[in-house]
Amino acid sequence: xxxxxxxxxxxxxxxxxxxxxxxxxxxxxxxxxxxxxxxxxxxxxxxxxxxxxxxxxxxxxxxxxxxxxxxxxxxxxxxxxxxxxxxxxxxxxxxxxxxxxxxxxxxxxxxxxxxxxxxxxxxxxxxxxxxxxxxxxxxxxxxxxxxxxxxxxxxxxxxxxxxxxxxxxxxxxxxxxxxxxxxxxxxxxxxxxxxxxxxxxxxxxxxxxxxxxxxxxxxxxxxxxxxxxxxxxxxxxxxxxxxxxxxxxxxxxxxxxxxxxxxxxxxxxxxxxxxxxxxxxxxxxxxxxxxxxxxxxxxxxxxxxxxxxxxxxxxxxxxxxxxxxxxxxxxxxxxxxxxxxxxxxxxxxxxxxxxxxxxxxxxxxxxxxxxxxxxxxxxxxxxxxxxxxxxxxxxxxxxxxxxxxxxxxxxxxxxxxxxxxxxxxxxxxxxxxxxxxxxxxxxxxxxxxxxxxxxxxxxxxxxxxxxxxxxx
Numbered sequence: 215x216x217x218x219x220x221x222x223x224x225x226x227x228x229x230x231x232x233x234x235x236x237x238x239x240x241x242x243x244x245x246x247x248x249x250x251x252x253x254x255x256x257x258x259x260x261x262x263x264x265x266x267x268x269x270x271x272x273x274x275x276x277x278x279x280x281x282x283x284x285x286x287x288x289x290x291x292x293x294x295x296x297x298x299x300x301x302x303x304x305x306x307x308x309x310x311x312x313x314x315x316x317x318x319x320x321x322x323x324x325x326x327x328x329x330x331x332x333x334x335x336x337x338x339x340x341x342x343x344x345x346x347x348x349x350x351x352x353x354x355x356x357x358x359x360x361x362x363x364x365x366x367x368x369x370x371x372x373x374x375x376x377x378x379x380x381x382x383x384x385x386x387x388x389x390x391x392x393x394x395x396x397x398x399x400x401x402x403x404x405x406x407x408x409x410x411x412x413x414x415x416x417x418x419x420x421x422x423x424x425x426x427x428x429x430x431x432x433x434x435x436x437x438x439x440x441x442x443x444x445x446x447x448x449x450x451x452x453x454x455x456x457x458x459x460x461x462x463x464x465x466x467x468x469x470x471x472x473x474x475x476x477x478x479x480x481x482x483x484x485x486x487x488x489x490x491x492x493x494x495x496x497x498x499x500x501x502x503x504x505x506x507x508x509x510x511x512x513x514x515x516x517x518x519x520x521x522x523x524x525x526x527x528x529x530x531x532x533x534x535x536x537x538x539x540x541x542x543x544x545x546x547x548x549x550x551x552x553x554x555x556x557x558x559x560x561x562x563x564x565x566x567x568x569x570x571x572x573x574x575x576x577x578x579x580x581x582x583x584x585x586x587x588x589x590x591x592x593x594x595x596x597x598x599x600x601x602x603x604x605x606x607x608x609x610x611x612x613x614x615x616x617x618x619x620x621x622x623x624x625x626x627x628x629x630x631x632x633x634x635x636x637x638x639x640x641x642x643x644x645x646x647x648x649x650x651x652x653x654x655x656x657x658x659x660x661x662x663x664x665x666x667x668x669x670x671x672x673x674x675x676x677x678x679x680x681x682x683x684x685x686x
Contacts, residue, residue: 216240216262217684224249233257240264240285248272248286264288271295271304364440364448366393367402374404381460381516385412385532390455400435401453407446415532416449423451423531425505430496432456432519432529456527458520461489465515465587480620483647485524486584487654487683492526493518494676497577500528501570501672507537509568513576514557515583535568556590556601560664571666577675578602578661585654587618602662609659610652617651653682 216238223246224239235257245267252261253276261277265288272295277283281298293304370391371378380388386405393400405412423434433454442448458464467478481489493513500508510517511533519527533553553562559575562568579590582605588594590601608616625647657678660670670678 216242218242220244222246226251229254231255236260238262239266240288242266244268246270248278248292252276253278259283261285268292272299272301362393362436362438362452364438364442367391367404367438367450367452368443369394370400371402383530383532385409385415393452398435399455401455403451403453405449405451407449413449416451418533419451419531421536426500426508428496428499430492430525430527431499432527453529454521456519456529457522458524460516461518461520461526461584462515464520465584466589481584483621483624484686486621487679489518489520489524489526490581490584490654491676491679491683493528493577493580494672494679496526496528497573497672498676501573507570509535509537509570510573510576511535511568512553512557513573513580514554515580518580537569559666561666569666570672571669574661574669574672574675575663575666577672578658578663578669581658582655582662585618585621585651585658586616587620602659602664605655606659609655613648613652613655617655621651650682650686654679 217240220239220242222244224244226249229249229251232255234255236259237252238260240262241264243266244263247270248263248268250273252258253273255276258277260283262285264285268286268289269291270293272278272286272292274294274296279296281296286292286295286299286301292299293302295301368374370393371389374387374389378389378391380390380401382388386403386409389402389404391400391402392398405416407413419434420437423431434451435454436452438448438450438452440448464479464481467480497510497513500510510528510531512530513528517528517530519529521527553572553576557576557579559566559572562572566572579601582601583589586601586605588601588604592601595601595604605616614622625644657670657675660668661672661675663669
């Protein structure tokens with residue numbers, strides 16, 4: 215938690231984390247005294263409280279009596295502690311004799327009473343205002359929900375023209391369109407109802423997306439169910455348009471006719487890291503922060519969409535499953551999971567029911583693909599060979615040989631631009647970059663382990679990826 219803008223004191227609730235081994239709070243704006251409960255952390259091996267605004271006496275027991283494992287420098291108001299800290303001695307303040315006069319006590323009581331009444335009135339006002347705002351918010355959401363018809367979608371997409379076709383999937387096609395309501399650019403997913411399972415996919419997406427609110431999940435704007443111009447059933451979902459397409463298009467760009475002289479677009483290391491974290495945050499939300507845990511079941515690059523700012527959004531909830539709690543644990547609402555070859559976990563192939571660890575496996579494969587540039591279904595993988603084993607066998611010594619050549623080129627260009635730096639600095643930057651790549655690929659390998667019990671939880675994977683980004 216170092217290098218943030220945390221303020222206030224270290225909360226007493228931290229004392230419950232008795233198994234804590236490392237605690238880094240340096241370079242924040244924390245204040246108050248260093249709590250004594252830190253003395254009683256039996257497993258704490260490293261403590262860094264430097265460069266904050268702590269004050270008062272430093273405790274001298276536990277890890278705080280180990281100068282090599284503890285840092286308190288940069289807190290100019292601290293005193294005492296062990297000699298190695300080189301802090302000034304604490305001045306003992308002598309309390310003045312005598313108490314408050316009766317008049318002063320009455321004045322203080324009166325002031326406290328007045329403030330108590332004011333506080334109660336403010337609390338009631340804020341509570342009532344909040345209820346009103348919630349009502350207005352619900353009303354505004356309802357009013358903002360786009361009302362669309364088949365005719366409006368037909369017009370928005372120029373008759374579902376092939377020019378506006380974005381992608382085609384198992385259950386339907388996605389078109390770019392501009393609705394007349396506010397000239398809103400949208401993505402329209404038209405279900406192919408002839409395809410078996412399309413109707414179920416439509417129902418699953420509606421059920422999943424109606425209650426989801428997260429910056430890394432594609433936002434559904436509306437749905438349309440009716441009849442087309444031929445009188446056939448028509449169902450479509452209207453999504454927020456993602457201007458930069460899918461992650462698949464960036465990882466594996468296709469050369470269009472006439473574009474032979476143009477350099478294929480690619481993602482930088484920083485962009486890949488940010489998108490990987492965006493996807494992890496979306497999965498963490500779906501698995502742990504929805505009223506009913508949601509399993510995506512089909513996480514892959516084509517289902518990760520990028521907006522104008524290259525922020526990753528998880529989309530296509532056609533195979534989603536809901537986990538309902540029972541006395542024997544969480545169970546999915548339906549069976550017969552399909553998923554996609556290469557990304558679906560091995561246990562699904564032998565009939566295991568849907569669970570969040572299946573998404574974790576898919577995330578691990580996605581992470582390995584993002585940083586190696588290799589599809590899990592590439593021709594080089596056959597028999598017992600797969601992307602997971604390929605990366606695992608190469609770590610850590612051969613990391614540069616297996617990562618996406620685009621990233622290797624980025625390293626080389628970075629070194630060329632750093633020619634003005636001393637040679638040892640250039641080498642240090644390269645070594646640091648390689649270590650970061652190793653850490654990322656190790657997370658991907660841990661998430662995509664064959665045996666579910668060996669896989670990370672997505673929350674832990676997300677935390678590790680964020681830690682890597684913060685240390686850049």
